[in-house]
Amino acid sequence: MNTTLPPSVLQTLVKCRGVTKVFKTGKVEVAALRGVDFDVGPREFLALVGPSGSGKTTLLNLIGALDVATEGAVEVLGQDLSTLDRAHRAELRLRRIGFVFQAYNLVPVLTARENVEFVLELQGVGAGRKRRALEVLDQLGLAELADRRPPELSGGQQQRVAVARAIASRPPLVLADEPTANLDGENAEILMHLMHRLRDEEGMSFVFSTHDARVVDHAVRVVTLVDGRVASDEARAGEAPHEVLKGIGKVRPGMVP
Ligand SMILES: Nc1ncnc2c1ncn2[C@@H]1O[C@H](COP(=O)(O)OP(=O)(O)OP(=O)(O)O)[C@@H](O)[C@H]1O
Numbered sequence: 001m002n003t004t005l006p007p008s009v010l011q012t013l014v015k016c017r018g019v020t021k022v023f024k025t026g027k028v029e030v031a032a033l034r035g036v037d038f039d040v041g042p043r044e045f046l047a048l049v050g051p052s053g054s055g056k057t058t059l060l061n062l063i064g065a066l067d068v069a070t071e072g073a074v075e076v077l078g079q080d081l082s083t084l085d086r087a088h089r090a091e092l093r094l095r096r097i098g099f100v101f102q103a104y105n106l107v108p109v110l111t112a113r114e115n116v117e118f119v120l121e122l123q124g125v126g127a128g129r130k131r132r133a134l135e136v137l138d139q140l141g142l143a144e145l146a147d148r149r150p151p152e153l154s155g156g157q158q159q160r161v162a163v164a165r166a167i168a169s170r171p172p173l174v175l176a177d178e179p180t181a182n183l184d185g186e187n188a189e190i191l192m193h194l195m196h197r198l199r200d201e202e203g204m205s206f207v208f209s210t211h212d213a214r215v216v217d218h219a220v221r222v223v224t225l226v227d228g229r230v231a232s233d234e235a236r237a238g239e240a241p242h243e244v245l246k247g248i249g250k251v252r253p254g255m256v257p
Pocket residue numbers: 023024025030031032050051052053054055056057058059
């Protein structure tokens with residue numbers, strides 16, 4: 001697999017052309033995506049919205065190389081995903097894409113810190129893994145919970161560990177499936193501000209599905225899916241507010257869900 005990013009990637013991180021996805025369960029076929037054309041550039045802050053069943057998770061899974069399109073082309077960071085076998089798709093995901101699953105997918109026997117460190121280790125980060133893991137957990141208000149295992153954490157806390165794991169290595173592209181679904185207002189704000197800051201300071205691109213109006217308000221671009229198609233693609237006038245948060249991570253214990 002090509003590991004150096006071609007210059008075209010500087011303009012386009014994701015290119016979807018005529019993407020369809022048909023799920024077959026027995027004799028029943030469900031067309032979850034029906035011809036999606038969609039690009040993601042660098043430094044995006046993009047909310048993917050639409051009714052339940054409109055194809056948001058399906059699209060994120062295709063871009064995140066977790067699943068393959070039935071028809072059409074999905075290109076991510078200069079790689080045509082249809083040309084990659086399963087191992088190379090996993091490699092691309094590990095090295096270049098942060099993925100926040102709706103169901104978190106944390107390793108239950110590892111602590112919050114170990115969950116983050118484990119992925120950094122797979123990514124080849126040598127010295128400083130522990131410090132980096134603790135730093136990102138602290139940014140998400142989890143410093144005091146770093147030694148707890150997922151079953152000892154609330155849903156919202158687990159969700160933030162999953163985000164910490166996805167962003168710890170500063171990948172160019174972060175995909176998040178409803179990242180605030182289990183967060184209260186304050187923690188949703190903290191997450192949005194941290195993501196904005198990483199976009200501004202590190203040039204990372206964020207694409208997140210959401211039903212949460214508070215989250216849509218922070219988006220710089222809003223893409224609406226209806227019935228497996230892009231129904232609208234709107235740039236927001238001006239930038240969303242994203243003052244650098246001071247004291248991020250200093251969430252009062254009572255506010256942690
Ligand atoms: N593995 C699967 N097998 C069969 N059908 C599926 C599968 N995954 C998704 N679908 C169907 O594809 C369509 C799109 O589902 P998807 O999960 O992408 O929607 P969504 O927009 O993420 O919805 P939600 O907002 O509820 O999360 C739905 O009709 C769903 O039932």
